Amino acid sequence: MFRQSVLAAAFRGELVPEDPNDEPASVLLECIRAERALLQNQTKTAKKYTPKTGGRRGKKTQQSEPEPESVQLELLE
Known part of the structure; x- marks a missing residue:
């Protein structure tokens, strides 16, 4: 009851x-x-938007297949 009152x-x-020195709420707003x-x-x-350069989003990465000659050379060493 006390809280409500x-x-x-x-x-x-x-x-x-x-306080008469307080500014009105309209001035504060x-x-x-x-x-x-x-x-x-x-x-x-x-x-401001600056476009990114170089990212991989939305692009498929191209993975190159190793050439058979280079693989054979690595195996021989």
């Missing part, structure tokens, strides 16, 4: 006296939006 008082703003927009612009420019 404390929670209800907190939502009504009755637990802490209001605008600062947060501006910061997010700045961070998004920075990450978009930082994460």
Whole structure:
């Protein structure tokens, strides 16, 4: 019961006296939006796509068969 009354008082703003020096929530939200927009612009420019060169993804590797002469030479040595 005590928890419920404390929670209800907190939502009504009755637990802490209001400070007239506090900025309104709308100002705080605008600062947060501006910061997010700045961070998004920075990450978009930082994460530009650069195609990779040389990878094997999606490509079949070609394995060459050893030539019979080279195999025979190795066996003779």
